[in-house]
Amino acid sequence: MKKTSISLADGRELMYFDERDDVSRDDADLRPLTPTQTSSEIRYDELLDRWVIVASHRQDRTYHPASDSCPLCPSTAGRLTEIPAPTFDVVVFENRFPALTAAGGEAVAAVHSDGGDVLVRPGAGRCEVICFTAAHGASFSTLDHPRVDLVMAAWIDRTIELSQVPGVEQVFCFENRGHDIGVTLDHPHGQVYAYPFVTPRTAAMLTSSAAYYRRTKRNLFDDVVQREKDDKTRVVATNSAWTAFVPRAARWPYEVHLYPNRRVPDVAALDDRQRAGFADIYLDLLGRFDRLFDEPAPYISAWHQAPVREGRDRFALHLELFTTRRTPDKLKYLAGSESAMDAFTNDVAPEAAAERLRELG
Amino acid sequence: MKKTSISLADGRELMYFDERDDVSRDDADLRPLTPTQTSSEIRYDELLDRWVIVASHRQDRTYHPASDSCPLCPSTAGRLTEIPAPTFDVVVFENRFPALTAAGGEAVAAVHSDGGDVLVRPGAGRCEVICFTAAHGASFSTLDHPRVDLVMAAWIDRTIELSQVPGVEQVFCFENRGHDIGVTLDHPHGQVYAYPFVTPRTAAMLTSSAAYYRRTKRNLFDDVVQREKDDKTRVVATNSAWTAFVPRAARWPYEVHLYPNRRVPDVAALDDRQRAGFADIYLDLLGRFDRLFDEPAPYISAWHQAPVREGRDRFALHLELFTTRRTPDKLKYLAGSESAMDAFTNDVAPEAAAERLRELG
Numbered sequence: 001m002k003k004t005s006i007s008l009a010d011g012r013e014l015m016y017f018d019e020r021d022d023v024s025r026d027d028a029d030l031r032p033l034t035p036t037q038t039s040s041e042i043r044y045d046e047l048l049d050r051w052v053i054v055a056s057h058r059q060d061r062t063y064h065p066a067s068d069s070c071p072l073c074p075s076t077a078g079r080l081t082e083i084p085a086p087t088f089d090v091v092v093f094e095n096r097f098p099a100l101t102a103a104g105g106e107a108v109a110a111v112h113s114d115g116g117d118v119l120v121r122p123g124a125g126r127c128e129v130i131c132f133t134a135a136h137g138a139s140f141s142t143l144d145h146p147r148v149d150l151v152m153a154a155w156i157d158r159t160i161e162l163s164q165v166p167g168v169e170q171v172f173c174f175e176n177r178g179h180d181i182g183v184t185l186d187h188p189h190g191q192v193y194a195y196p197f198v199t200p201r202t203a204a205m206l207t208s209s210a211a212y213y214r215r216t217k218r219n220l221f222d223d224v225v226q227r228e229k230d231d232k233t234r235v236v237a238t239n240s241a242w243t244a245f246v247p248r249a250a251r252w253p254y255e256v257h258l259y260p261n262r263r264v265p266d267v268a269a270l271d272d273r274q275r276a277g278f279a280d281i282y283l284d285l286l287g288r289f290d291r292l293f294d295e296p297a298p299y300i301s302a303w304h305q306a307p308v309r310e311g312r313d314r315f316a317l318h319l320e321l322f323t324t325r326r327t328p329d330k331l332k333y334l335a336g337s338e339s340a341m342d343a344f345t346n347d348v349a350p351e352a353a354a355e356r357l358r359e360l361g
Numbered sequence: 362m363k364k365t366s367i368s369l370a371d372g373r374e375l376m377y378f379d380e381r382d383d384v385s386r387d388d389a390d391l392r393p394l395t396p397t398q399t400s401s402e403i404r405y406d407e408l409l410d411r412w413v414i415v416a417s418h419r420q421d422r423t424y425h426p427a428s429d430s431c432p433l434c435p436s437t438a439g440r441l442t443e444i445p446a447p448t449f450d451v452v453v454f455e456n457r458f459p460a461l462t463a464a465g466g467e468a469v470a471a472v473h474s475d476g477g478d479v480l481v482r483p484g485a486g487r488c489e490v491i492c493f494t495a496a497h498g499a500s501f502s503t504l505d506h507p508r509v510d511l512v513m514a515a516w517i518d519r520t521i522e523l524s525q526v527p528g529v530e531q532v533f534c535f536e537n538r539g540h541d542i543g544v545t546l547d548h549p550h551g552q553v554y555a556y557p558f559v560t561p562r563t564a565a566m567l568t569s570s571a572a573y574y575r576r577t578k579r580n581l582f583d584d585v586v587q588r589e590k591d592d593k594t595r596v597v598a599t600n601s602a603w604t605a606f607v608p609r610a611a612r613w614p615y616e617v618h619l620y621p622n623r624r625v626p627d628v629a630a631l632d633d634r635q636r637a638g639f640a641d642i643y644l645d646l647l648g649r650f651d652r653l654f655d656e657p658a659p660y661i662s663a664w665h666q667a668p669v670r671e672g673r674d675r676f677a678l679h680l681e682l683f684t685t686r687r688t689p690d691k692l693k694y695l696a697g698s699e700s701a702m703d704a705f706t707n708d709v710a711p712e713a714a715a716e717r718l719r720e721l722g
Contacts, residue, residue: 043610043711046585048562049569050703052610056710099698099706113588115577119609172704174697182696193698200703201409208410216476224407227474248480249404249413302701320701334695335543336535337460337554340663340681342411342561343533345460349417350404 001153008082009033014093016085017154019146027075027084038101040123042196046113050200053123055099072187074134083131090150091131092158092192100125100193102165121196124167128192130154136187139296140175141286143188148279152267155192155303156275159268162194163308170195170202170307173267178298181324190301198307205304206311213314221316225259234354237284237361241277244285246354251344254292254353255322256285263316265306270317285321288360297323362514369443370394375454377446378515380507388436388445399462401484403557407474411561414484416460433492433548444492451511452492453519453553461486461554463526482557485528489553491515497548500657501536502647504549509640513628516553516664517636520629523555524669531556531563531668534628539659542685551662559668566665567672574675582677586620595715598645598722602638605646607715612705615653615714616683617646624677626667631678646682649721658684 004016004025010033016025040055071082083091100123111120132140132151143151155173162171175190176183198206212220228234228245236256237244244258258281260274270278290296300322306315337343365377365386371394377386401416432443444452461484472481493501493512504512516534523532536551537544559567573581589595589606597617598605605619619642621635631639651657661683667676698704 045608045610045612046573046581047566047569049565049572052612053704053706054610054710055706056708056713114584172698172702174701176696181700191697193704195704197704199698201701204410204703205408208408211410212407220407223475247406249406249415251406251413300697300700302697304701324700335537336552336661336663337533337560339542339661339685339695340535340562340665341533342565343414343554343556343558345414345416347417349415352417 001150003157006084008084008093010035010096012094012096014083014091015154015157016088017090017092017150017157019089019150025085027086029080029084031080033096036096038098040099040101040125042121042123044117044119044121046117046119048200050203051197053099055123070136070185070187072129072131072185072189073136082129083134087134088131089133089147090154092128092154095127095129095191098127099123100127100195102126123196125196126162126165126168126192126194128158128162128194130158130173130190130192132188132190138188139177139286139290140188140190140301141283141290141296143283145279145283148283149275152270152275152278156267156270158192159266159305162192163266163268165194167196168194168308169198171266171305172199173303173305175299175301177301178296180298181300183298198310202304202307202311202315206307206315209311209314219263219314219316221259221314221318222263225316233351236288236354236357237281239277239281241274242281244281246350246357248350250322250346250350250353252322252324253346253348254289254297254325254357255320255350256357258282258285258319258321259316260318265312265315266317267303267305282319284361285357288357289321289323291360292323292356293325293327297325299323362511364518367445369445369454371396371457373455373457375444375452376515376518377449378451378453378511378518380450380511386446388447390441390445392441394457397457399459401460401462401486403482403484405478405480405482407478407480409561411564412558414460416484431497431546431548433490433546433550434497435495443490444495448495449492450494450508451515453489453515456488456490456552459488460484461488461556463487484557486557487523487526487529487553487555489519489523489555491519491534491551491553493549493551499549500538500647500651501549501551501662502644502651502657504644506640506644509644510636513631513636513639517628517631519553520627520666523553524627524629526555528557529555529669530559532627532666533560534664534666536660536662538662539657541659542661544659559671563665563668563676567668567676570672570675580624580675580677582620582675582679583624586677594712597649597715597718598642600638600642602635603642605642607711607718609711611683611707611711611714613683613685614707614709615650615658615686615718616681616711617718619643619646619680619682620677621679626673626676627678628664628666643680645722646718649718650682650684652721653684653717654686654688658686660684 009029042051172193209220234246306312363379370390403412533554570581595607667673
């Protein structure tokens with residue numbers, strides 16, 4: 001694996017991750033790009049005890065461009081894209097319209113309440129795009145094993161590097177797939193967010209696992225995974241390094257959680273055997289999601305990693321994969337109960353979802 | 362106001378709320394309806410410390426019926442609907458395909474973990490539909506003041522009655538409006554959920570307000586609302602009993618929180634002046650949402666009420682009104698960061714949203 005870092009015309013960083021060590025990546029970005037103005041800030045919601053990102057400059061960003069102007073395809077002589085090279089394996093670059101920006105942008109002064117609480121801070125962090133392949137019409141599920149290993153190497157690289165950026169508290173690698181969930185670019189790609197706060201979901205898991213440890217002196221994630229393995233009714237797939245199951249309290253019609261059999265805090269901590277075993281089981285799961293309905297299911301695939309500084313000894317890295325579709329022609333919408341109250345109703349019993357996913361293997 | 366309760370053919374309860382006291386509601390439900398099978402349960406997500414409703418019987422429910430078969434219109438001789446009467450003011454009835462069901466349905470035995478935690482319980486509760494008018498093509502924003510007062514009376518009635526149902530911990534009155542957010546019936550209607558648990562959103566607010574009280578001996582809601590009133594930049598509308606503002610950390614492009622000026626725990630605790638002043642300011646707000654874009658904005662309108670048993674002295678009743686649309690042709694999707702991490706990015710600065718909503722008055 002070889003990593004080559006270059007600067008795009010507007011100063012953003014782009015990194016090539018290549019399967020071969022002998023490639024040379026010296027194509028320059030020839031576009032007349034001017035740097036974008038960014039003014040991201042994070043605001044503290046005192047009622048919910050969580051941060052919200054406000055990035056009001058992003059309204060002009062690219063929206064459903066025609067496929068002949070895909071900015072994630074390699075550049076050709078006649079058409080310059082985000083990626084200067086004529087081909088690539090895996091590429092990571094800074095989002096031109098990021099929700100979070102490196103310090104040094106248009107800094108927002110911290111705003112305090114009467115009581116001294118910080119209510120508004122600069123939205124310091126980083127938003128990156130990761131292209132999984134140069135093939136516009138491909139999907140993650142059609143990648144071969146060496147390519148998945150390379151994507152994993154890129155996730156690990158970005159997790160390590162972004163964890164060292166001052167102010168970054170959590171690194172989130174994810175993929176949104178399908179127009180149904182708002183994906184504006186068809187080219188197979190994911191994203192990496194480096195947040196200046198611990199996300200609400202992760203904070204909730206850390207609170208639960210800390211309370212569980214105080215009560216039982218055991219790790220909550222370990223016990224939840226072990227119970228699923230013992231119970232077996234919701235297990236979808238396993239190999240020697242990983243276990244995939246539908247959680248007992250799944251929120252989505254088809255939702256699978258994938259855990260390494262030995263607990264680690266983040267992708268950077270995966271050992272060689274875990275890294276090598278990932279492609280096999282993840283491609284298997286994505287194949288099942290592709291076959292769920294008449295056409296490949298839209299999905300969100302989210303790596304839940306420990307924060308950079310806290311709870312690393314008790315968090316368990318895992319991937320949550322779910323589709324927002326409940327039948328071929330019915331979407332699961334987030335309406336009042338879900339959007340306003342966080343109270344989810346799942347129309348598909350998790351045991352039935354697991355059985356169906358097992359049959360699709 | 363007159364309330365008349367009848368039984369539908371399958372045993373569900375239907376209540377007429379009439380503006381006039383002299384109406385008679387004795388039309389029988391003549392449909393050959395058989396009772397539906399329901400097997401709702403709630404499952405505890407140990408990692409997130411919250412309950413999820415699993416109601417797997419609901420997959421067959423009515424989905425986008427043609428408007429000539431609207432089940433929420435009054436019945437006619439040739440077409441029988443959910444409402445037996447030939448006309449009505451406001452009607453509330455039990456949902457035929459409820460996510461939560463009265464005790465006595467197909468009861469699920471409680472399932473416990475090794476440690477004795479309850480992991481699965483019957484989904485005891487109630488889901489009701491509330492029709493705001495017999496006029497199929499109307500919307501809440503076109504109701505007149507007496508009708509809004511009647512809807513408020515129905516919300517109060519349902520909150521009081523459902524709070525007394527054994528096992529019910531929280532009553533949630535809400536309206537989803539627009540296909541964009543998954544509304545399957547165009548007829549103006551809302552819903553009432555009586556949950557057997559405190560919703561995650563409310564639990565989070567109670568935790569924050571308890572911590573704030575311990576630190577300051579003051580009420581968090583009171584201070585947040587007072588700061589918005591003092592600051593003024595995000596206030597959208599006020600009258601003598603209510604104040605509406607865009608919250609500083611709004612998650613949605615256009616989001617307004619409406620508080621009574623004197624704190625109460627739920628709609629049942631509103632005094633006469635607050636009840637009388639609601640129609641005025643709420644219709645004003647809905648009118649602004651109707652004028653935001655070329656066509657009326659889709660929205661979720663959610664009454665946040667104190668739970669039945671806990672935190673009633675420190676919770677503040679308020680209504681949260683938000684649209685999922687960020688521009689006339691762009692939706693705010695809940696993709697990876699929002700759906701997987703609860704980390705929201707808002708593309709519209711709350712101050713700009715407030716200014717725009719003020720201009721639309």
